[in-house]
Amino acid sequence: MHDTLLLFGATGDLAQRYLFPSLLRLMGDGLLPEGFRVRALALSPHDTDKFRGILRERFASLSHYTPTAEQVEAFLERVDYRSVDMRTPASVADAVRDLADRPCVSYLSIPPGLYMSTCEGLALGGAFAAPSRLMLEKPIGADLASAREINATIGRLIDEDRIFRIDHYLGKAAVQNLLALRFGNALLEAVWNRNYIDSVHILVSESEGVDGRNSYYARSGALRDMVQSHILQLLCLVAMEPPASLEADRIRDEKVKVLRALRPFCAKEARRHSVRGRYTAGTINGEPVQAYSPPDDSDVETFVGVTAHIDNWRWAGVPFHLCTGKRMADRSTVVTVTLKPVTHWLFERPDRSNAVPNRLTFRLQPQEDIELGLMSSLAGPEWGTLELQPLELELSSETGQNRRIAYERLFLDAFHGNHALFVRNDEVEAAWAWIDSVVDAWREDNSPLQPYPAGSWGPEDATVFLPERFDAVARPS
Numbered sequence: 001m002h003d004t005l006l007l008f009g010a011t012g013d014l015a016q017r018y019l020f021p022s023l024l025r026l027m028g029d030g031l032l033p034e035g036f037r038v039r040a041l042a043l044s045p046h047d048t049d050k051f052r053g054i055l056r057e058r059f060a061s062l063s064h065y066t067p068t069a070e071q072v073e074a075f076l077e078r079v080d081y082r083s084v085d086m087r088t089p090a091s092v093a094d095a096v097r098d099l100a101d102r103p104c105v106s107y108l109s110i111p112p113g114l115y116m117s118t119c120e121g122l123a124l125g126g127a128f129a130a131p132s133r134l135m136l137e138k139p140i141g142a143d144l145a146s147a148r149e150i151n152a153t154i155g156r157l158i159d160e161d162r163i164f165r166i167d168h169y170l171g172k173a174a175v176q177n178l179l180a181l182r183f184g185n186a187l188l189e190a191v192w193n194r195n196y197i198d199s200v201h202i203l204v205s206e207s208e209g210v211d212g213r214n215s216y217y218a219r220s221g222a223l224r225d226m227v228q229s230h231i232l233q234l235l236c237l238v239a240m241e242p243p244a245s246l247e248a249d250r251i252r253d254e255k256v257k258v259l260r261a262l263r264p265f266c267a268k269e270a271r272r273h274s275v276r277g278r279y280t281a282g283t284i285n286g287e288p289v290q291a292y293s294p295p296d297d298s299d300v301e302t303f304v305g306v307t308a309h310i311d312n313w314r315w316a317g318v319p320f321h322l323c324t325g326k327r328m329a330d331r332s333t334v335v336t337v338t339l340k341p342v343t344h345w346l347f348e349r350p351d352r353s354n355a356v357p358n359r360l361t362f363r364l365q366p367q368e369d370i371e372l373g374l375m376s377s378l379a380g381p382e383w384g385t386l387e388l389q390p391l392e393l394e395l396s397s398e399t400g401q402n403r404r405i406a407y408e409r410l411f412l413d414a415f416h417g418n419h420a421l422f423v424r425n426d427e428v429e430a431a432w433a434w435i436d437s438v439v440d441a442w443r444e445d446n447s448p449l450q451p452y453p454a455g456s457w458g459p460e461d462a463t464v465f466l467p468e469r470f471d472a473v474a475r476p477s
């Protein structure tokens, strides 16, 4: 098994908050290979002692895991640090050459603008020789053209079957459960098409703001940051055809077909089928928070609602409402599938004013549960009448407690060479192709940025993009 990790961007937020803590826990659980070691690489002129001190402090403040002092020291002994200028391939090559005879996994947690020079340096330093591997954080580029350039350049240096593109949502157990539920249950598969499904909502709301990531976010915004990756991945899992097997490429083939079937967005639909927003000052959990003001006064959005259509046999005519935002009222990742009404209504109130459509809600975050909304008379009608009332069936499990956090799972899969939870080059490009159509439509339409107070459910015009329950909260009566 690959035993050497070259971690670029080691001083960054992602590495400090998630990557190193994940590795520490994997090591504590005995899941890393015998001679495992990490070379941490970043621009800061630290030495190994200083960097170990930074990690020691970081590990002391973990909230989800309390390692022992011995575990921390045993881990730190395996970490060394090199300062590197990732704009210069020769600097990268010098920083890794002494490890090139070991099977390495290089992990790039750095801005995509540095991917190509860093990979050239890794190839030059011998760190791409087979069987070495490469893990790439999202975003791969900022549009289709830059994604293609990155994929093509890196593809000339290392084979696709040794590249692991990360979308950490795929590492979340609750997200994988979408596959289990869809393809493990005849009940769902039978109704999973345009004949029975009226609409799908996918919401990823966050209460956190842009905070320390201003320079990245001001160039990215919610559409590129969240929809291009996590939300389109969720959409693929909901909409894909059953793969022939769970082999990585069979799953990825089906996801690509969904992305390629997305109808390009166009300017004349922009106002009706999308909303862009940016948070103003407000209150979250009783605490005042400031408005988002990007550094260069850029036009970037922190909220997006957009309706996608998948032009294929299964989904023709079914709207997929996608929505995400920062500084919203709550943190929630929810997929809601609303079914069409029954064809003929037998019950009280022929106008169907008491009818609520069947709705299947998969809540993925913060807690994991599934809710099925049915109509029933169980609530006890008077004798002689049969009046229906909505009934919610709730299924929740405790398994969440023992589940590995996404990055632990993804590290293990990459070390073992399992690609199923990683994104292939053509998937990334197909996702960017659709995102580019939204960006172009907004530009052509001059779509305005709508303000929403921090702590709300987004701009007033955005309720159609929210699943029904959130919609009700957003619209005070």
Ligand code: BG6
Pocket (backbone or CB within 6 Å): 206, 225, 226, 365
């Ligand atoms: C990242 C985005 O990919 O995902 C962030 O860049 C976002 O802006 C984060 O906050 C959300 O991840 P999670 O796992 O907290 O839902």
